[in-house]
Amino acid sequence: MSDLSPTPSGPSEAPPKGLLTRYWWVAGLAIAAVVAILAANFASGDPDGLDSVAIEQGFEEVGQEPGFQVLPDYTIPGLDGTVSTIIAGIVGIAIVFLLVYLLGRVLARRRGNPAA
């Protein structure tokens, strides 16, 4: 797992040592999960900017239903309540992280310095 941890690259001061330094990205994902849990409990259910303009101007109904459903509306089908949204959110966080991580792996350049 240590290859996931970036070599410190701060221009001036050395970053703090310890677990949070090496596995800071785990803390980052934990923060994302907390945001998803808070969203499941406290996010406003009101229409967002575009949706409310669509309702106000009467073109909301031209929006089509999706042709297929996987985890529609950030829920796990068959599971009710906030727990459904929490699990869907965490699944989404995992999918997005892995997708982007792999994309980065494929695209990023190795450093010129072999010590990295």
Next chain:
Amino acid sequence: MFASIAGVAAEATRLGPPQLHAPDGFLSVPIAAVMWLITIVVTAYAVKRTNETFDERAIPLMGVTAAFIFAAQMFNFQVVGGTSGHLLGGVLAAVLLGPWAGTLVMVAVVAVQGLVFQDGGLVVMGANIFNMGIIGTLGGYAIYRSLCGVLGGEQRARIPAAGVAAWLSVFLAAGAMALELGLSGTTDLVVALTAMLSIHALIGIGEALITMAALAFIGVTRPDLFGLRDARARAAA
């Protein structure tokens, strides 16, 4: 008027994050196709530029940024009576990762939202990616860098410059969406522009606050992460 109030009331009873992004049908097929074309060209160029310049040490930050933006987009915050808004995140991604890797993050987030969570239609996904991602990562980043230049360097101006760029990116995204709706014949262009710009002028404040808070948090806890964006440029210098 009553219909709209009833509609808003019906929407308000829904729990959790609502479906947020434009569904298919909001844009005409020609407009959606043009937006897909622009998005594909920009994304292909972003892949090329990322491949040329992106340092592997920034990969975990790229993944975490994408995960955070995905989660934060679920968190609709109340704006004014009956309307909510949510983060777009393009400026945040670009400040941390640069405009090209930032663009790829936004493409991934919006694509997963559409494909897995049925948030945003597939035909209009090109437009959704352009409006919510590319405007912020390319346009917002250009504004951010200009402001940093004016305000005495990125080190000093990072947070205020990112805040202003974030607000503007939402404003521009709303304008682009309104323009696409108007050109599609979905609704009157001027009416759509007025409504979209006025409500998103408020939603943009949320975008600015979240973007500034996230950057301030990184600045306090892990300021070295700011160096990853230009890591290779510095190594080569």
